[in-house]
Amino acid sequence: MRIAMIGTGYVGLVSGACLSEFGHEVVCIDKDQAKIAELNKGRVPIFEPGLDEVVAANARAGRLSFACDLSAAVSQADAVFIAVGTPSRRGDGHADLSFVFGAAEEIARALDGYTVVVTKSTVPVGTGRKVEDIIRKLRPTAEFDVASNPEFLREGSAIEDFRRPDRIVVGAETERARNVLKEVYRPLYLNETPIVFTSRETSELIKYAANAFLATKITFINEMADLCEKVGADVQEVARGIGLDGRIGGKFLHAGPGFGGSCFPKDTLALLKTSQDANAPVRIVETVVAVNESRKARMAEKIIEAFGGVKGKTIAVLGLTFKPNTDDMRDAPSLVIVPKLQAEGARIRAYDPEGAHEAKKVLEVETCEDAYEALAGADGVVILTEWNEFRALDLERVKGLLKKPLMVDLRNIYRPAQMAEAGFTYVSVGRATVG
Numbered sequence: 001m002r003i004a005m006i007g008t009g010y011v012g013l014v015s016g017a018c019l020s021e022f023g024h025e026v027v028c029i030d031k032d033q034a035k036i037a038e039l040n041k042g043r044v045p046i047f048e049p050g051l052d053e054v055v056a057a058n059a060r061a062g063r064l065s066f067a068c069d070l071s072a073a074v075s076q077a078d079a080v081f082i083a084v085g086t087p088s089r090r091g092d093g094h095a096d097l098s099f100v101f102g103a104a105e106e107i108a109r110a111l112d113g114y115t116v117v118v119t120k121s122t123v124p125v126g127t128g129r130k131v132e133d134i135i136r137k138l139r140p141t142a143e144f145d146v147a148s149n150p151e152f153l154r155e156g157s158a159i160e161d162f163r164r165p166d167r168i169v170v171g172a173e174t175e176r177a178r179n180v181l182k183e184v185y186r187p188l189y190l191n192e193t194p195i196v197f198t199s200r201e202t203s204e205l206i207k208y209a210a211n212a213f214l215a216t217k218i219t220f221i222n223e224m225a226d227l228c229e230k231v232g233a234d235v236q237e238v239a240r241g242i243g244l245d246g247r248i249g250g251k252f253l254h255a256g257p258g259f260g261g262s263c264f265p266k267d268t269l270a271l272l273k274t275s276q277d278a279n280a281p282v283r284i285v286e287t288v289v290a291v292n293e294s295r296k297a298r299m300a301e302k303i304i305e306a307f308g309g310v311k312g313k314t315i316a317v318l319g320l321t322f323k324p325n326t327d328d329m330r331d332a333p334s335l336v337i338v339p340k341l342q343a344e345g346a347r348i349r350a351y352d353p354e355g356a357h358e359a360k361k362v363l364e365v366e367t368c369e370d371a372y373e374a375l376a377g378a379d380g381v382v383i384l385t386e387w388n389e390f391r392a393l394d395l396e397r398v399k400g401l402l403k404k405p406l407m408v409d410l411r412n413i414y415r416p417a418q419m420a421e422a423g424f425t426y427v428s429v430g431r432a433t434v435g
Contacts, residue, residue: 171203319385
């Protein structure tokens with residue numbers, strides 16, 4: 001099949017590359033000429049494990065190409081995916097759909113023959129219907145359907161998620177559109193991946209409901225961590241004890257500094273706005289948003305308490321991105337924690353394996369070439385992101401580099417007994433402080 005992917009951000013680039021790997025002819029389109037030029041040179045603008053190899057292999061095979069000309073790609077496409085950004089709108093938290101609606105107008109002018117227009121971007125309920133209205137108004141006689149096909153990719157493991165998804169969700173109103181999407185995902189269908197066909201509105205809400213539920217699990221275990229610290233329990237053992245219940249499951253039960261990234265913060269806010277507009281309050285999600293917002297500031301206070309005040313002290317910060325295996329800084333806990341420490345008089349020396357370049361765009365922070373450089377001469381170390389290379393630091397070397405053997409581990413990647421034996425004062429989340 002011939003596919004046009006509008007947008008070469010995280011979702012568009014990963015989806016386009018993986019669909020080309022399925023054997024489809026995919027053109028990824030973006031108005032950013034510099035980005036397209038880089039992609040045509042084989043340079044991938046985001047860090048996602050394995051993505052550069054998938055892009056290179058399918059570009060060489062002639063199945064994947066990049067262009068700025070939307071009209072040429074759309075006019076030849078069987079399916080056109082809208083994968084543009086939907087950031088939170090300033091003032092009310094609703095998703096900003098200006099890029100989606102702008103893409104719909106351009107698509108309308110370029111349609112030539114029956115085409116399925118697919119919203120891949122995360123959009124509020126009813127967006128697909130508005131996209132259809134925009135296209136129908138501009139091209140009353142055009143042959144097209146509008147479908148919803150939300151993505152469920154995890155940054156850091158997106159390629160594997162696309163190749164082996166838990167499910168594919170398709171919201172489509174006609175059998176013709178459903179058949180086109182079946183063909184798009186035929187390789188997964190043959191592997192017996194569940195394909196859930198729904199109405200467009202249901203499909204759009206599934207995406208928001210899924211992210212809100214996962215955000216709720218994270219917030220729940222973070223609150224349990226606070227309780228554990230007060231009563232002398234261990235949050236990791238609590239998480240394991242409840243996670244082994246098949247009705248609950250262990251995923252997303254990892255206490256930490258709060259959720260961030262490109263999805264959970266903006267999607268929970270957008271769901272709240274949708275619920276308010278529909279006069280159907282979702283009180284649980286309201287609480288999740290409020291608790292997560294305050295948690296990041298609370299984690300900064302936790303660090304300050306552990307250091308006995310931070311004025312005039314140097315803190316080594318390991319990890320700046322919102323999660324490992326990505327360079328994404330969007331709504332990362334570090335964006336709240338680092339400035340708060342700096343405001344209290346701390347000097348921050350940070351190291352992140354992939355995020356330093358992006359971090360410098362949003363933080364005024366000194367970055368180092370490796371973890372040990374950041375540690376040298378610091379008054380203590382804080383782990384903000386659980387990159388694998390931080391899980392097996394040479395503790396004797398760490399101890400020798402620090403002025404004081406103090407570690408604040410906001411990801412619980414070390415065992416308290418191990419750190420006590422190594423001679424550290426070790427402060428973690430939802431567990432007793434040792435040393």
